[in-house]
Amino acid sequence: MKKYLENINNSSDLKNLSIEELSLLAQELREFIIDVVSVKMGHLGASLGVVELTIALHYIFDTPNDLLVWDVGHQAYPHKILTGRRNSFHTNREFGGISGFPKLGESVFDAFGTGHSSTSISAALGMSIASKLKGENNRHHIAVIGDASIASGMAFEGLNHAGVTKSNLLIILNDNEMGIDPNVGALKNYLTSVKQGKDIHQKNVFEAFDISYSGPIDGHNLNDLIDELKRLKSIKGPKLLHVITRKGKGLRKAEDDQVTYHAPGPFNKFSGELIDQKELDLAPKFQDVFGLTLVELAESNEKIIGITPAMPTGSSLKYMIEKFPDRAFDVGIAEQHAVTLAAGLATQGMLPFCAIYSTFLQRAYDQIIHDVALQNLPVVFCIDRAGLVGEDGPTHHGAFDLAYLSCIPNMIVFCPMNAMELRDMLFSVQFDLNGPVAIRYPRGRGRHVDWRKSFNRIETGKGRLIKEGKDLAILSVGPLGETVQLICKKQAYSNVAHYDMRFVKPLDENLLDKIFQTYTMIITIEEGTVKGGFGAAVLAYKNIKKADHVGIECLGLPDKFIEHGSMQQLYELVGLDQKSIEKVIDRTRINKNC
Ligand SMILES: Cc1ncc(C[n+]2csc(CCOP(=O)(O)OP(=O)(O)O)c2C)c(N)n1
Numbered sequence: 001m002k003k004y005l006e007n008i009n010n011s012s013d014l015k016n017l018s019i020e021e022l023s024l025l026a027q028e029l030r031e032f033i034i035d036v037v038s039v040k041m042g043h044l045g046a047s048l049g050v051v052e053l054t055i056a057l058h059y060i061f062d063t064p065n066d067l068l069v070w071d072v073g074h075q076a077y078p079h080k081i082l083t084g085r086r087n088s089f090h091t092n093r094e095f096g097g098i099s100g101f102p103k104l105g106e107s108v109f110d111a112f113g114t115g116h117s118s119t120s121i122s123a124a125l126g127m128s129i130a131s132k133l134k135g136e137n138n139r140h141h142i143a144v145i146g147d148a149s150i151a152s153g154m155a156f157e158g159l160n161h162a163g164v165t166k167s168n169l170l171i172i173l174n175d176n177e178m179g180i181d182p183n184v185g186a187l188k189n190y191l192t193s194v195k196q197g198k199d200i201h202q203k204n205v206f207e208a209f210d211i212s213y214s215g216p217i218d219g220h221n222l223n224d225l226i227d228e229l230k231r232l233k234s235i236k237g238p239k240l241l242h243v244i245t246r247k248g249k250g251l252r253k254a255e256d257d258q259v260t261y262h263a264p265g266p267f268n269k270f271s272g273e274l275i276d277q278k279e280l281d282l283a284p285k286f287q288d289v290f291g292l293t294l295v296e297l298a299e300s301n302e303k304i305i306g307i308t309p310a311m312p313t314g315s316s317l318k319y320m321i322e323k324f325p326d327r328a329f330d331v332g333i334a335e336q337h338a339v340t341l342a343a344g345l346a347t348q349g350m351l352p353f354c355a356i357y358s359t360f361l362q363r364a365y366d367q368i369i370h371d372v373a374l375q376n377l378p379v380v381f382c383i384d385r386a387g388l389v390g391e392d393g394p395t396h397h398g399a400f401d402l403a404y405l406s407c408i409p410n411m412i413v414f415c416p417m418n419a420m421e422l423r424d425m426l427f428s429v430q431f432d433l434n435g436p437v438a439i440r441y442p443r444g445r446g447r448h449v450d451w452r453k454s455f456n457r458i459e460t461g462k463g464r465l466i467k468e469g470k471d472l473a474i475l476s477v478g479p480l481g482e483t484v485q486l487i488c489k490k491q492a493y494s495n496v497a498h499y500d501m502r503f504v505k506p507l508d509e510n511l512l513d514k515i516f517q518t519y520t521m522i523i524t525i526e527e528g529t530v531k532g533g534f535g536a537a538v539l540a541y542k543n544i545k546k547a548d549h550v551g552i553e554c555l556g557l558p559d560k561f562i563e564h565g566s567m568q569q570l571y572e573l574v575g576l577d578q579k580s581i582e583k584v585i586d587r588t589r590i591n592k593n594c
């Protein structure tokens with residue numbers, strides 16, 4: 001029986017509770033999060049770490065009139081539960097359910113949509129400037145940002161601006177010394193010195209930005225938090241409160257293994273023990289195929305360097321960091337720096353492999369163009385989580401990389417159909433690479449991997465015929481080709497030809513010429529936005545060749561943001577599941593009378 005939690009329907013209900021009652025509420029809130037996340041999954045550790053902080057913020061401030069922005073937003077479960085979403089929390093991250101991140105429109109308490117890191121200071125500063133211009137002088141604007149996220153360039157841009165405004169902005173630095181993996185970098189070392197009370201012989205770094213600093217205080221002590229927030233509420237201008245918390249607080253296993261419990265699978269809610277996912281027979285994840293293959297290649301090629309912006313575990317670059325710590329770098333949440341660092345290395349004859357999730361690479365677009373492609377530098381972009389990612393939803397789907405990369409001069413864009421092709425391409429880029437190449441692969445697992453099979457060189461810009469046919473040709477890029485293979489194995493589709501085109505750029509024009517000569521109907525399939533993607537490139541080529549007799553239907557992600565949900569639900573939503581593809585083939589054949 002959750003006596004206190006059940007009576008909180010929104011943040012104003014907190015105001016009547018005593019500090020002792022708030023502390024009991026904190027206990028109930030933790031139990032509730034553990035109950036639900038142990039079964040439904042999602043981000044655990046960060047939310048457990050901010051239970052007291054969330055209660056204190058909603059207790060002291062007048063939300064939603066005061067505006068509260070959660071950086072990344074993966075720690076916002078207590079906020080969601082206390083602001084009217086307790087009863088829908090069991091639908092968290094499910095198709096049609098609430099989002100795993102704060103989302104404008106989901107609740108008036110979600111002042112800003114997040115998912116990508118380090119945006120909170122800029123967003124809250126923008127809100128505070130708007131309030132001032134509108135004469136709303138008593139409104140408070142609060143950004144809660146983690147120690148890993150504040151080290152990102154974007155957060156520093158926000159601090160740099162905030163310091164010269166008189167804006168009523170409160171930044172809460174939630175310092176748990178962790179990103180998803182242990183936090184890294186000089187700022188992390190600095191914050192550790194501050195917490196240890198070391199005399200660091202200089203002005204506090206935030207005060208140097210003209211932002212008044214207070215703390216560090218214990219972020220699990222409600223009394224301290226409430227006293228300090230009350231004090232800060234009456235202080236005008238930009239200010240930063242440094243709060244120390246423990247990621248995973250309240251669940252022993254989550255405190256002890258903070259990396260795993262950042263977003264664990266299902267677990268026993270009492271012991272915290274992970275529930276066996278029976279993974280023994282499964283093929284390896286694409287990320288592991290990348291990470292382990294890179295180590296294999298780096299053993300015989302000293303020029304190979306690995307780079308990840310804060311995702312050593314998620315990208316599996318951790319294997320190279322373990323094996324070659326001098327040649328593999330976790331640079332923190334710093335996608336822009338990661339790309340230009342790679343460019344710098346490449347100018348000196350190194351071969352950098354920059355492992356970045358598709359969605360986070362968006363942040364480094366200018367660096368890709370200006371620092372890498374324009375100078376035609378051999379940087380290998382290993383783009384993970386390309387395509388739909390499932391429950392994280394629209395902030396995290398890798399929907400756009402095919403479109404945003406293939407329009408850049410000098411860029412080669414390769415989509416392996418399976419893990420063996422991923423291995424072969426990682427191997428192949430070591431030879432004769434004169435410019436940048438992007439290799440994009442999805443979240444999750446492929447099919448079987450034969451680690452003993454020797455590498456094959458993949459020729460740039462060459463597609464391959466998988467199966468001959470008569471009626472029509474399907475041209476796929478990436479792992480959706482495996483779905484097409486399954487379809488083509490069915491008797492009803494034995495006349496359908498299948499080509500794995502492999503490269504979105506350069507297109508295999510010779511192969512396309514042959515296909516245009518042989519087929520009057522083509523279906524292109526890609527797991528990326530259809531606007532500006534592979535299908536669009538094939539259509540453009542058809543127009544150049546004036547192949548008017550050929551009809552082309554392009555399947556891919558539609559021109560809208562795709563919600564969160566399971567992969568199967570999302571494939572059905574966008575028409576990329578096996579049945580929907582079969583229907584398109586059937587319809588096309590009826591139209592063509594074949
Ligand atoms: C631009 C961007 N890069 C990478 C990520 C992936 N990511 C999500 S949470 C996280 C770590 C955040 O650490 P911190 O800000 O300290 O918050 P904590 O989880 O410790 O509460 C990372 C790297 C992201 N969300 N956005």
Ligand SMILES: CC(=O)[C@@H](O)[C@H](O)COP(=O)(O)O
Pocket residue numbers: 043072074115180263314385389392443
């Ligand atoms: C909040 C965030 O950005 C990450 O935790 C992200 O959810 C990780 O995604 P993967 O589970 O695909 O590594």
Ligand SMILES: [Mg+2]
Pocket residue numbers: 146147148174175176177178179183
């Ligand atoms: Mg942290």
